[in-house]
Amino acid sequence: MKCPGQDTQYWNKEAIFETPCPECGTIIEFFKDDTSRVCKGCGKRMVNPKLDFGCASYCQYAEQCLGTLPKEFLANRDDLLKDRVAVEMKRYFHTDFKRIGHATRVARYAEAIGKAELGNLAIILCAAYLHDIGIKKAEEKYNSNAPEYQEIEGPPVARQILEHLKAKADLIEEVCDIVGHHHHPRDEETLNFKVLYDADLITNLEEAQKKTPLERARLEAIINKSFLTQSGREQAAKVLLTPEV
Structure with a gap:
C-alpha cells in the first residue's frame, strides 16, 4: 500500500508549487514529495521549502519510501x-x-x-x-x-x-x-x-x-x-x- 500522503490521487492544487532559487532567483517548480531540486539557472540543489514528511522522523523505511533524504532533513x-x-x-x-x-x-x-x-x-x-x-x-x-x-x-x-x-x-x-x-x-x-x-x-x-x-x-x-x-x-x-x- 502506498503512503496516502505521497499518492497523487489525494493531492490538491497546493501539491505543486513554485519558489525562487535563493542564489539566483530562477523559479523552481516543486512537487510536494520532492525532497530537493536542482536550479536550472545556477545549478544549486535546493531543499523543498515545504518539506514536511513527519512520518520520516521515526519510520525505519523512510529512505526506501522517500528516496535519499537530504542531509538537512536527516540532521533534524x-x-x-x-x-x-x-x-x-x-x-x-x-x-x-x-x-x-x-x-x-x-x-x-x-x-x-x-x-x-x-x-x-x-x-x-x-x-x-x-x-x-x-x-x-x-x-x-x-x-x-x-x-x-x-x-x-x-x-x-x-x-x-x-x-x-x-x-x-x-x-x-x-x-x-x-x-x-x-x-x-x-x-x-x-x-x-x-x-x-x-x-x-x-x-x-x-x-x-x-x-x-x-x-x-x-x-x-x-x-x-x-x-x-x-x-x-x-x-x-x-x-x-x-x-x-
Whole structure:
C-alpha cells in the first residue's frame, strides 16, 4: 500500500508549487514529495521549502519510501522524534492529566535550557517527556511514587516506547539512563542530564509554590545551590522569583 500522503490521487492544487532559487532567483517548480531540486539557472540543489514528511522522523523505511533524504532533513530527524514521544507519553498516562501536564512543562523548560546550553535536544526532550514514565508501574507494584521506585520502573517503559518508535540505539540508551536516575545526579554528569534535572527541578518547585509558597530568600538559596547549569538557574529565577514590590 502506498503512503496516502505521497499518492497523487489525494493531492490538491497546493501539491505543486513554485519558489525562487535563493542564489539566483530562477523559479523552481516543486512537487510536494520532492525532497530537493536542482536550479536550472545556477545549478544549486535546493531543499523543498515545504518539506514536511513527519512520518520520516521515526519510520525505519523512510529512505526506501522517500528516496535519499537530504542531509538537512536527516540532521533534524532525531529531534522530530520528540513529537511522537510526546504523543506516546500522553497515550500511556491516558487521563492522568496531572502527570501529562508535569511532563509537558518539564519539556518546555528543558527546551529553553537545552537551547541555551547547546545540549542535544532530541535526547533532552525525549527524556523530559519520559522522565516520570515509571510512576504508573511504581504505584501499581509498590503503592508508592517515590523517586527510587520511579527510577527502577521507568527505563523499561521508556525503552519500550522508544523501540516502538524505531529510535536509534544510542538515543535509547542515553534517554533510559537519564530516566533511570533523574532524581539522583552522579558525581560526573552529561550536559543532557543536567538540563533535564534543572527543568524537572523548576517544575517541581513551581508546583510546590502553588501549595506552600517559600519566601523569596529561601528560593534564591535553592536556585543558587541546587541547579546544575547556569541557564537552569536563570530560567528558575525567571519563573520562580517574582519582582519585589
